[in-house]
Amino acid sequence: MTDRTLDILIDEVVLGLADDADVARVEDMAARDPAIASRLERARARFAPLDDTADELALPDGFWSRVEGDLDAGGIEAAPTSAEVVDLSAVRRAMTRWRGAALGSIAAAILLAMTLGWSVMTTAEPSVIAVLLNDNGEAIAVVEGRPDNTTLVTLLEQAQVPSERVMQVWTKPDEDGPPVSLGLLASGRSETLVIEGLPAPNPQQLYEITVEPAGGSPTNLPTGPILGKGLAKQPVI
């Protein structure tokens, strides 16, 4: 296949115009060849701004219990386009324990963080991961804290923040000390925050997101309602 043909095929996969066989072929090539994987990712990134143009809709009440039900029941099978075999038992066990424990969001965050493992397993520098849960035990964000205090905040659902308010991300580098601001999610979307002068994040470090007045908390301490919080965990490498 020529480069040009492959570029077109990749674009058609991203747009959703390719048939199942072509999608499987491109995903298979991307899995084997990092150069093709990065072409696929660049193609996705070209069209990703269109995802942000959809209406923002709130999920209905009880939605997360349906998701949990699916996880418990085994739910839908992995998509046939994925050739990889996924071991689901660990996730199911953790989810069951999560619900069974009912000890609050922090315990659940630790369990989930361990289970997720995320892909920092494959990166050289150790990081910590926290899954932030709200009062109902719903996961609202995943936080990855890097040793250089770059913090990747991935929101899992569009937060409903009133106008004139902003989401602020906090951590407690010292368990007994005050929370320290890592920055604002001014765009209301997932962001990478960079801060200097903090020690590298520890396992067990608390992360939380609160709703603060525009410009951030006036006291430099959390004042508003907590959207979600969770303890970090260092993935097993």
Next chain:
Amino acid sequence: MLGVARRMLRRVDLAEDAVQEALVLIWRRAHQFDPERGSARGWVYTILRNRCLTLLRREDREVATEPEAFDRAADGAVVNQAFDRLGTTSDLRRCLEGLDKQTRQAILSSYVLGHSHGEIAGRMEAPLGSVKSWVRRGLGKLRACLS
């Protein structure tokens, strides 16, 4: 996420199903996510869009669609709204503006509404082969413009 799904599936109940199924897949495949290959956000939306496309194609086979249900005006409005909402400084917007209207419409219909080549051809009352070649030429121009 729900907004993207509803735009493709048109029905909010189907959109909720798609988001639910996508979230389950995301939990299960979390260990496959590789930040060196791209953003978490992109990864999440790719899984969601693929789920929607699967449901769309399945629906096409299983649900008889009344001709009236092809609401071209509404589809056109959704596509135009997506284009209008792209930031005025967005490179994607600038490059899409450089395409002729039909090609732009075809590319946006496929990404935003999940339309297939055949559906686009049907709605534009154009031969399937022409639509395929417009889209391919348009994608080539977009890639050159955005790189």
